[in-house]
Amino acid sequence: MTSRATSGASAHVRPEQRYAWCGASLLVTTLRGECDESEPLSGYYFREARHLRTLRLRVNGTAPWTCADGTSSHDELSVVQVYPELTEFGGGGTDVSDDTTWCDRFGVPQRAIDLRIRHRLTPHGLATSATLANRSRARVRLELEWEVDADFADIQEAFSENRQQTAAVEVTARSDGLTLRYCHARLPLATQLRASGAAWTVRDGRLRATGDLGPREEVTTSLAVHPSSGERPLDDAGVAARLAHLERWREGVAQIEAPHDAGAAAALRQAAEDLGSFALLEGEPDEWLAIQAGIPLYPALFGRDAITAGWQAAMLDGGALLDAALCRLGRLQSDRVFDWRDEEPGRIPYQVRTGPLARLGCNPYSAYYADFASPLMFVVSLAHHFAWRGDTAFLRRHWDVARRILDWAREYGDRDGDGYLEYETKSSKGTKNQGWKDSGNAILYDDGRPVPAPLGTCDLQGYWFAAQQLMAVLSWVMGERDDARALWHSALDLKARFNRDWWMEDVGFFGLALDADKRLARSVTSNVGQCLATGIIADEHMPRVVGRLFAPDMFSGWGVRTLSTEHPAYNPLAYHLGSVWPVENATMLFGLRRFGFDARALDLAQGMFDLARLYERGRVPECVGGYARAEFPHPGAYPRANPIQAWNQSALVLVMHAMLGLQPIASLELLAVDPLLPPWLPEVTVRGLRVGKATATIRFARDASGRSHAEIVEKRGSLRLVHQPPLESLQAGLSDRLSALVRSVFHH
Numbered sequence: 001m002t003s004r005a006t007s008g009a010s011a012h013v014r015p016e017q018r019y020a021w022c023g024a025s026l027l028v029t030t031l032r033g034e035c036d037e038s039e040p041l042s043g044y045y046f047r048e049a050r051h052l053r054t055l056r057l058r059v060n061g062t063a064p065w066t067c068a069d070g071t072s073s074h075d076e077l078s079v080v081q082v083y084p085e086l087t088e089f090g091g092g093g094t095d096v097s098d099d100t101t102w103c104d105r106f107g108v109p110q111r112a113i114d115l116r117i118r119h120r121l122t123p124h125g126l127a128t129s130a131t132l133a134n135r136s137r138a139r140v141r142l143e144l145e146w147e148v149d150a151d152f153a154d155i156q157e158a159f160s161e162n163r164q165q166t167a168a169v170e171v172t173a174r175s176d177g178l179t180l181r182y183c184h185a186r187l188p189l190a191t192q193l194r195a196s197g198a199a200w201t202v203r204d205g206r207l208r209a210t211g212d213l214g215p216r217e218e219v220t221t222s223l224a225v226h227p228s229s230g231e232r233p234l235d236d237a238g239v240a241a242r243l244a245h246l247e248r249w250r251e252g253v254a255q256i257e258a259p260h261d262a263g264a265a266a267a268l269r270q271a272a273e274d275l276g277s278f279a280l281l282e283g284e285p286d287e288w289l290a291i292q293a294g295i296p297l298y299p300a301l302f303g304r305d306a307i308t309a310g311w312q313a314a315m316l317d318g319g320a321l322l323d324a325a326l327c328r329l330g331r332l333q334s335d336r337v338f339d340w341r342d343e344e345p346g347r348i349p350y351q352v353r354t355g356p357l358a359r360l361g362c363n364p365y366s367a368y369y370a371d372f373a374s375p376l377m378f379v380v381s382l383a384h385h386f387a388w389r390g391d392t393a394f395l396r397r398h399w400d401v402a403r404r405i406l407d408w409a410r411e412y413g414d415r416d417g418d419g420y421l422e423y424e425t426k427s428s429k430g431t432k433n434q435g436w437k438d439s440g441n442a443i444l445y446d447d448g449r450p451v452p453a454p455l456g457t458c459d460l461q462g463y464w465f466a467a468q469q470l471m472a473v474l475s476w477v478m479g480e481r482d483d484a485r486a487l488w489h490s491a492l493d494l495k496a497r498f499n500r501d502w503w504m505e506d507v508g509f510f511g512l513a514l515d516a517d518k519r520l521a522r523s524v525t526s527n528v529g530q531c532l533a534t535g536i537i538a539d540e541h542m543p544r545v546v547g548r549l550f551a552p553d554m555f556s557g558w559g560v561r562t563l564s565t566e567h568p569a570y571n572p573l574a575y576h577l578g579s580v581w582p583v584e585n586a587t588m589l590f591g592l593r594r595f596g597f598d599a600r601a602l603d604l605a606q607g608m609f610d611l612a613r614l615y616e617r618g619r620v621p622e623c624v625g626g627y628a629r630a631e632f633p634h635p636g637a638y639p640r641a642n643p644i645q646a647w648n649q650s651a652l653v654l655v656m657h658a659m660l661g662l663q664p665i666a667s668l669e670l671l672a673v674d675p676l677l678p679p680w681l682p683e684v685t686v687r688g689l690r691v692g693k694a695t696a697t698i699r700f701a702r703d704a705s706g707r708s709h710a711e712i713v714e715k716r717g718s719l720r721l722v723h724q725p726p727l728e729s730l731q732a733g734l735s736d737r738l739s740a741l742v743r744s745v746f747h748h
Contacts, residue, residue: 011614011634013621013643017041019295022075023123023242023281024048024354025227026155026299032056032066033079033117040161041296043153044126046227048299048355050158051180051191053151057117057130059083060106060143064115074277075122081115084108112136113213123242123281124234126225129197133218144198146207146223150180152189154355156363159297164362173202177223187356188230197221229354232282242281245288250276254316255687256656264609264681267618268656271649272316274619275309278646279321287331289324293351294622294645301352303329303374305647311381312586312650315657318690319385323394326385329378330401332367339426342370346408348401350374350431363429370431371438372413372423375405376463380534383470386477390666390692395474406471406487409464415454419497420514421464424454435460436530436584437562441569442576443513446522448568457513458502459527462534465494469535477667499538508544510537524554524564526584533591539730546597549588557629558611559585559604565626572626572636579623579638582608586651586658593658593676596731602678605655611635612652620648660684660700660710663726666692669717672724675700675708685713694719 017039020027026045029035034056035042044052056063065085070078084104089095102110116131134140150169157163167184177200182189198209198221213219234242253272258265278291280301292298293305307329310322332352334343341364350371358366379402386395413421423434432440435457443451472487502510502520510528511520529549531537537545549555553565559580563570572578585608592601607629612618614634622645625636659681661674671691677684682702689696694717700710712721725732 009614009633010616011637012616013637013641017296017643018069018071018077019644020071020075020077020119020121021277021295021299022121023279024299025121025123025126026296027077027119027121027126028296029055029077029119031069032063032081033069033077033119041155041158043158044225044227045155045299046124047229048155048353048358049187049189049227049229050153050155051150051189051227052126052148052225053153054147054149055128056147057115058145058147059113059115059132060104060108061145062104064113074274075120077119079115079117081117082111083113083115084110086110106141107138108140108142109136109138112138112140113142123239125227128223128225129220130223131218131220132213134213134215137215139212139214141210141212143208143210144221145209146193146195148178148180148193148207149205150182150191152182152184152187152356154357155297155299156353156355156357165356165360171205176200177207178202178205184356186360188228189356190228192226192228194224194226195221196224241285242288245285246276246279246281249279249289249317249320252317252320252688252690254689257685257687258681259683259685261681263613267609267612267652270617270619271652272313274617274644274649275313275316275321275646275653278309279324283328284331287324287328289321290328291321291325291646293647294642296644297640297642298645300354301328301349303349303351304371304377307374307377307381308583309647309650311377311384312583312647312654312657314384314388315660315662315686315689316653319388322381322385326378326382326398329374330398333401333404334369340364340428341366341368342425342427342430344369344408344412346375346404346406346412348375348378348405350434364427368427368431370423370425370427370434372421372434372460373436373463375408376460376467378402379405379467379471380463383474386474386667387664388666388691390668392477392667395478399478402471402474406467409467413464416516418518419494420456421460422454422456422514422516423460433457436527437576439575441574442562444521444523444563444567444569444577446524446567451513451515451521453516455513455515455521457527458498458510459530459534461494461498461502462531462536465491465498465536466534468494495536495538498536499541503541507548508541509548510541510545523567524548526554526560526562526581526588529560529588529591530584533587533594535591535594535728542595542597542730546592546600550600550603552628555603556580556607556626556635558607558624558635560588561626562623563626570626573638575623575638578626580626580635581623582611582620583645583647583651586654589655590658593661593674594726594728596725596729598676598731601658602676605659606678606680608652608655618649618652619644621645622648656684660686661726663724664691669694670720670722671696671698672722673698673700673710674723674725675702675710677702677708691719693717696721 018029024047030039043050064081064083067080120127170181172179177194180191200209256268293302306325310325329348347369353365415422436459468491472484475484512523513521570578589604622642663672684700687697696715697713
């Protein structure tokens with residue numbers, strides 16, 4: 001890498017929309033802070049059903065002029081407007097050129113009224129306030145009107161603009177507002193609106209109020225929106241308990257300080273804030289922190305997203321988000337064969353949707369299981385949780401779930417008994433590809449043809465290897481020594497087969513997939529970077545693999561592309577055919593550090609932090625484009641990219657985790673570290689880092705020689721800090737490990 005991000009460059013996706021969210025509540029508005037037909041996705045959603053399709057305020061029958069919009073937190077949107085706006089200008093500017101005062105047809109002077117509108121979400125509702133102030137010297141008469149309606153569309157219907165379920169909406173006037181009720185026999189959905197702050201009446205399904213406003217007077221009116229989904233009702237006490245639980249989580253989050261790079265520190269703070277904001281606050285109390293996948297398109301539990309974000313962010317919260325995800329998904333583990341939802345005994349869900357389409361069975365997503373990554377990552381993440389917590393009681397609680405997952409992998413995942421995992425959907429509305437890349441055209445031969453199912457991808461073999469290897473370690477901890485030995489040897493056998501059958505010597509890389517005839521799809525893809533992280537790649541192949549990942553056709557300067565630019569199907573703006581996924585790149589970076597490829601790890605870390613600098617609040621969208629840094633000022637983005645993605649925020653945390661070289665062993669009250677700080681990030685302090693029952697503040701610094709070290713500044717509980725390269729590092733020799741131990745003594 002030769003430069004930082006382009007000076008002053010910035011990038012945006014979906015700039016025409018604004019969002020606020022809290023738990024299962026989501027608000028999508030236009031730039032005016034309104035919900036209407038001009039933006040197909042706009043509306044107020046609760047549990048993925050659109051409880052308000054229209055929400056807009058009119059003054060004297062006119063839309064006020066929007067001056068500015070803003071947000072102070074994830075659950076709030078605010079807009080400043082003025083009424084009436086000028087229609088004639090003079091003096092070459094945007095105001096009048098003389099001292100006359102123009103009035104509208106109602107006698108209201110120009111720009112007499114300013115409006116401050118604020119939308120605030122809760123886990124079970126929306127509170128909207130509108131403050132109107134008269135800035136003129138005349139008394140004015142105003143008619144306010146809230147235009148509201150509901151269509152109770154599923155968010156997936158709103159996104160696609162294709163309704164699959166419809167019914168009439170009944171509007172009932174009440175003394176304090178109105179009720180919108182969905183007349184669907186199987187969907188008891190309703191929205192109650194309560195208006196206050198003025199003498200509101202209901203006419204033609206609209207809320208109206210008329211009154212005078214004197215000079216320098218102002219009035220605040222409020223509109224409270226309460227959704228009802230017909231199941232799992234929330235009362236005020238339930239909402240308060242959930243918000244208090246989330247606040248306790250926030251209070252326990254580690255703080256990352258980087259005094260020489262305020263931008264990196266701000267991005268990490270925002271990442272922590274966003275991760276908490278994604279908590280769904282649904283289900284049992286131990287599930288409340290299970291997070292949704294992203295805003296606005298994925299306000300639901302996705303198994304691999306919740307697990308991935310949880311383990312990637314564990315340095316912040318000691319695994320609390322992961323804890324909730326494992327609890328929720330473990331309870332949803334299947335114990336049957338059910339083709340409609342691609343269920344098989346032992347699988348855990350890929351996604352759990354709660355909107356009308358899922359409730360009606362129009363799709364299988366009420367709990368859909370067609371994913372191999374989620375179950376295997378459950379086992380991997382359980383081991384990661386144990387590394388941070390050392391909690392054998394928690395491990396025991398999820399032990400049977402983990403064992404059933406490995407039973408499923410052997411009995412159902414390896415469909416033809418060849419020792420590799422293969423997938424094939426059985427659902428009539430199923431997902432073809434069930435590995436890391438789940439789009440239908442993601443898995444291709446090197447000539448661009450799609451690989452037909454059944455097939456297995458290389459990343460899945462890596463997940464299976466890691467799951468068996470880590471389950472072997474956990475089995476040893478649990479005293480199940482025979483199982484531990486069997487799992488360890490099974491993992492090693494898989495690794496040997498994989499390096500024999502998937503290696504492409506002429507390319508110096510591994511193939512993407514094996515088809516049903518055991519032909520290797522020779523496409524060069526980012527999937528192999530995940531194989532690096534899981535450890536399935538043999539030591540002798542790693543240098544060539546890393547070199548290939550960072551060749552110009554794969555590494556864009558922002559990250560590793562999903563597909564080589566030399567492939568005939570390469571498209572920089574396709575979902576999995578040339579885009580760059582930050583979450584995947586964070587996993588690769590973790591693997592680079594695990595095996596000692598530190599220079600490449602720093603290249604990737606710099607690209608990812610620079611990428612975060614391009615986007616407001618460091619919120620990198622779901623997947624960015626594959627344009628090289630020398631080719632265009634920013635990487636572009638997938639056309640439908642979700643602008644705020646949970647596991648992209650956790651990815652930035654994992655980048656820092658990897659740069660600091662954190663290796664927690666909570667059961668031994670030990671934290672091994674191997675910090676790798678570049679010149680642009682010479683100092684990092686982590687306050688409130690939790691390992692087991694201990695909490696510590698640790699300072700990491702780069703000295704004049706370029707070597708990085710760490711020291712405990714303060715701690716509560718028992719914790720030892722040891723400098724030590726990762727156990728599997730190919731670059732660390734005996735002398736490196738001894739010198740690291742010496743540093744541990746002098747910097748303790």
